[in-house]
Amino acid sequence: MKNLMLALAVLTLTSANVYAEEVVEDALMEAPSDYVLSLLQSCTDYAADDEIEAKDMNKYLLSCINTELEEGYYQLISSLPKEEM
Structure with missing residues (x-):
């Protein structure tokens, strides 16, 4: 028993x-779009430093952005944001 x-x-x-x-x-919460775009720029810079190949770039960027979002307690994204023109 x-x-x-x-x-x-x-x-x-x-x-x-x-x-x-x-x-x-x-x-x-969902991260503000300008914050996500700034993460995209930062992660693009990291990719250049890490010499990421073009074929692996999208996967690398998505992973990088989601890591930063997770650390900031924001919802993760499923696709890369489109840069504003």
Whole structure:
């Protein structure tokens, strides 16, 4: 009986933790477009420094931008932003 109670307690705590993480992810704000564009420029500069090949550029830039967004607690993006003309 003690094992059952312990298992239920662990399950309850685990479920609460998973729910809390989902709520936090849903609460992330979308980053302002000018901020995302500034990240694009910074990441483009990093790519040049790292000598990233053209065929790998989009993947590199998207990963770089999303890393910065994640550190700033913003929603991640699924495609690169278009630069304003």
